[in-house]
Amino acid sequence: MPTAITGLEAARQLDEQDPLRHFRDQFYIPQHEGRDSLYLCGNSLGLQPKSAEPxxxxxxxxxxxxxxxxxxxxxxxxxxxxxxxxxxxxxxxxxxxxxxxxxxxxxxxxxxxxxxxxxxxxxxxxxxxxxxxxxxxxxxxxxxxxxxxxxxxxxxxxxxxxxxxxxxxxxxxxxxxxxxxxxxxxxxxxxxxxxxxxxxxxxxxxxxxxxxxxxxxxxxxxxxxxxxxxxxxxxxxxxxxxxxxxxxxxxxxxxxxxxxxxxxxxxxxxxxxxxxxxxxxxxxxxxxxxxxxxxxxxxxxxxxxxxxxxxxxxxxxxxxxxTMPALRAKSEKLTAFLLQELAALPGSAARFRVITPAAAASRGCQVSIYTEKEGRALYDYLGQKGVVCDWREDNLSGRGLEAGQAGVIRVAPVPLYNTFEEVHRFVTLLGQAG
Missing domain, CATH: 3.40.640.10 (Type I PLP-dependent aspartate aminotransferase-like (Major domain))
Incomplete structure (x- = not known):
């Protein structure tokens, strides 16, 4: 069921309650400036299991x-x-x-x-x-x-x-x-x-x-x-x-x-x-x-x-x-938490909109954040801060908008290795973007 709480303490509480949290330790997390990156790109390339090399x-x-x-x-x-x-x-x-x-x-x-x-x-x-x-x-x-x-x-x-x-x-x-x-x-x-x-x-x-x-x-x-x-x-x-x-x-x-x-x-x-x-x-x-x-x-x-x-x-x-049922249950909570954090972000409506369906039954791990202005610049800023997600230009709407401006930042909190605190940190960085 979707959670109704937001914020750093809420994220840490949800991580503490997560029965799958130990699976993160079975994956290698890419590093950024000496710490784990915010890897939210499992919809493009999943992380390496530590069991793969053996x-x-x-x-x-x-x-x-x-x-x-x-x-x-x-x-x-x-x-x-x-x-x-x-x-x-x-x-x-x-x-x-x-x-x-x-x-x-x-x-x-x-x-x-x-x-x-x-x-x-x-x-x-x-x-x-x-x-x-x-x-x-x-x-x-x-x-x-x-x-x-x-x-x-x-x-x-x-x-x-x-x-x-x-x-x-x-x-x-x-x-x-x-x-x-x-x-x-x-x-x-x-x-x-x-x-x-x-x-x-x-x-x-x-x-x-x-x-x-x-x-x-x-x-x-x-x-x-x-x-x-x-x-x-x-x-x-x-x-x-x-x-x-x-x-x-x-x-x-x-x-x-x-x-x-x-x-x-x-x-x-x-x-x-x-x-x-x-x-x-x-x-x-x-x-x-x-x-x-x-x-x-x-x-x-x-x-x-x-x-x-x-x-x-x-x-x-x-x-x-x-097990897939357990992973799905966590995934629904992760994406619900992400959507709630995005909705609570001051000024978010003027900067971007979420085009992924709000209903849990109509979405998976990925949340697509659509922006019509300076979208690529926002994506590049996130990358500089250690966020690994991806960018897709809007070639589908027919709006004829300038390349690099309109498109989606695709964010995928994956239940095997992503945490609620990472979701909170991502939204915090998004809010700090100029």
Whole structure:
């Protein structure tokens, strides 16, 4: 439940009461002028777990000691390494272990999923997505549409906020799905919008897509490890996510993919095939004729990137210990505290506005602070004071404002390693800016 208290003493009291406070000690905090920086950028790159280096060194030693036999020896032989990530990944996204797999990188997996779940026909060829989706998703969708011989202008339906509003209304998303349903092949949304921090109602979107006969897929880059997810129960057809943001698995870390069990048990579903997705009982027989593994594992192309997987597992193990429900509970309190501190800041209304939804059910860790004047200068000032957050220019509103002026400062207090006192210190620095 949101707290109703603000101030330094309130922040320290909340930190004292925090049952997850010890997890901060499991991460390295970047330094600024001899003290911990205010690292509020887990929505862009998560911090390094202290367990990452030993995990990586273990695999280097395994390679040194066993060479190629490392695929078959030890407690975690490389041959089966993807299996050691299933339970933790399933916990993070609300799935069955057989419905998830770690492989490749995010946009690669998005393309692989669209091979299977964007199968346009003359009657059904449209993709419905959010306007202002992350550019990588826009590029992927545009290229897939063109690959199938359709015009993006005709095949891509973008749902936009109403005039004067910053975020999408769920009712408008569902209305767009109903309106274009007969011609829609796929509804593809982000779990959390990267610019506004809005958490979408994925259960409602999935239900609406299925009612009109379309597939429902999600890019969870900003949602996995951040927001409560129940992909299996929602019935989503597929989802993809990266691991380097909230999942703390290092720059360029491996991606995850979800395929609902009803599809994972359908070997006839078209897909791009590879050796590691083939029936593992026959993999080394080197025969022609692809026979997919059951579940999401049947979409694998190649063997695991062991070193990056090892770091990813180290982080996922922390999530398994902390649990997503507990992390979500703290996250809601952190962001509520941040919103209350911002609202109490003298003169804040004249300088900026928060465009992230106030309702806890419609936001994750990220709070987007929008400014129309000297926004980049404010961001630079915060950086000089040891705040690590990030800046995104407003290229979406069409207001035509001067570059470097209008945009959002994205702030993400992450429950695994951020504190309430850090939130208070951030808002204090914001108030001291000239």
């Amino acid at each position: 995990a990586l060194l273990h695999e280097l030693e395994h390679w040194r000691a066993h060479g190629v036999e490392g695929h078959f020896r030890g407690e975690m032989p490389w041959m089966d390494y993807h299996k050691f990530l299933l339970a933790q990944s399933a916990h993070v996204v609300g799935a069955k272990p057989e419905e998830v797999v770690v492989m490749n990188t995010l946009t690669t997996n998005l393309h692989l999923m669209m091979v299977s779940f964007y199968r346009p026909t003359a009657q059904r060829y449209k993709i419905i997505m959010e306007a202002g989706a992350f550019p990588s998703d826009q590029y992927a969708v545009e290229s897939q549409v063109k690959w199938h011989g359709y015009s993006p202008a005709e095949a891509i339906v973008e749902v936009k906020p109403r005039p004067g509003e910053d975020t999408l209304r769920t009712a408008d998303i569902l209305e767009a799905i109903d309106e274009h349903g007969a011609a829609t092949a796929l509804v593809l949304f982000g779990g959390v919008n990267y610019f506004t921090g809005q958490l979408f109602d994925m259960a409602a979107i999935t239900g609406a897509a299925h009612r009109v006969g379309a597939y429902a897929g999600f890019d969870l880059a900003h949602a996995a490890g951040n927001a409560p997810l129940a992909l299996h129960d929602w019935g989503a057809d597929f989802a993809v996510w990266c691991s380097y943001k909230y999942l703390n698995s290092g720059p360029g870390g491996p991606s995850g993919a979800f395929v609902h069990e009803r599809h994972g048990r359908s070997p006839e579903l078209p897909r791009f095939a590879g050796w590691w997705g083939h029936d593992e009982g026959e993999r080394f027989l080197m025969r022609k004729g692809f026979s997919p593994m059951p579940g999401a594992a049947g979409w694998q192309l190649s063997n695991a990137q062991i070193f990056s997987f090892a770091v990813h597992k180290a982080s996922l193990d922390i999530f398994q210990q902390a």
